[in-house]
Amino acid sequence: MNPTSHILPILLGAVGWLAGGTEPPPCGGFDCEHGGGGAEVGLTKSEVEHKAEEWPEGSSEESPDSWFEYVAVIDCRPPNTPTQPRLEICGFAVNFCEEFVPDSSGPRSWIYRRTVDASGPTSDWTEVAPTCFTDVVPARSGEPAQELTEAMIIEQFHRTQFALPQTVMEPPGNRTLVNLPVYFELAWPEGGFEPQEVDVTTLIGHEVRIRPTLVGATYVTGDGTVIGPTTSLGGPYPGGDITHEYLSAAEVSPYISVEYGGEVSVDGGEWSAIPSTVTIDGPATPLEVLTSTNRLYSNDR
Amino acid sequence: MRRTTIIAAAASLVLLPACTEQSEPSPMPTSEDALTTATEEPEDVAVTSEPVETEEETSEPAAEGPPEMPAEAEEQTEAGAEAFVLHYIDLINFTGRFPQVGLLEDLSGDDCASCLNHEESVVYAVENGDYLAGDTFIPGEVQSLFMDDSSRISVAVEQPGQHYLREGEPIGRELESEQATLVFRTTWAEGWQIEEITIEQ
Structure with a gap:
């Protein structure tokens, strides 16, 4: 309701009286409150x-x-x-x-x-x-409302179920060859909160929305090489920009590690940065690095 | 003494009923006897005047004293704050019917805009001879929030529709029939004072 909606009748009444040349009447009844408090x-x-x-x-x-x-x-x-x-x-x-x-x-x-x-x-x-x-607003008798602190928000941020970064590689099939570029790509699973996906919780009566952000992704190839941190999500052959060539045959377990930042909005207010980060390692994906041997055969063998 | 006795005896002689026609004195009237003669009520009674008009719409206001502040309204308690607010409403009603400056002023703080409006309304009424026939506000349910030195008292109020009167006749001003909740905020300083009145509709 517009708190000033009753002012207009008072003004109209005053104008009417003014037209008659006499002192305008004051308020009466509820109009005294409308025009007062x-x-x-x-x-x-x-x-x-x-x-x-x-x-x-x-x-x-x-x-x-x-x-x-x-x-x-x-x-x-x-x-x-x-x-x-x-x-x-x-x-x-x-x-x-x-x-x-x-x-x-x-x-x-x-x-x-x-x-x-x-x-x-x-x-x-x-x-x-x-x-x-x-x-x-207190939760109950005897318990004054607690003030929501930054520490509470950071703690809640750390409790967020972040999405585990999945490693997608090409060539597919979990096998590659020595000296053959392997293309890495970061994929987000269905479960967990990936960057820009909002997690809504309630802290001491306040609605707290946490929105993860991508600080950087680190591609661990499994043979001692680390690519990143970078904000690139990689990609498939031939355009992906995260690639690695294995130099010797081995069985490796590459994975991707993501550093999450976050933003928070309390009770529908503006978003603000959370002064903390969380690093989440994705699951390792087994990769067999093979060598290929070229042999020449004569037709008369 | 002797002179007084003679005078009393003479007076009693004068007052005695005449005994010339009766041989015995008249019996003394008993308490049940009427001292005046009762006459039969006549069957046809001419109406010589209209009965006094009791309709509030047109009667001139009679002089009445303002309501006194109840003792409870002077207590620094939740019930005291409620009683104080209801007394203030009583005074608004009284000054609406019998305009009198100076009854509301001491009960509110200097910054109470609603209170000032009510006071100015009374001044205008006194200057122009306007008044209401009925109460301005009819209070209903009261809800209170008491915090020792202050209180928030909300009162459900009905405002009956009625015209302002002048010399017994309705004038152009009127109060609309409405319902609202008036929220009184009071503070304690050797007595309650109204800080402000707001309205919920």
């Missing part, structure tokens, strides 16, 4: 934080027989609900807080609360109030 934009930061000090009747911090659980449901309802509070982060929720509560974290959320005891929830989720200070 304006629309309620939600709980302040301290009001949200105070929720952690509230306990159900008959319970207390000293005797926590029951407690309140809280959830901040992004104000894009539907589809968001207390059980799926961040299904969507809509423009309204983000823009409302940027415009009306610029010093808040946003996005605009509705705080829901239910009563819980040792046996589980004893009430349904009920609306409490809206707020733009979503990041300080």
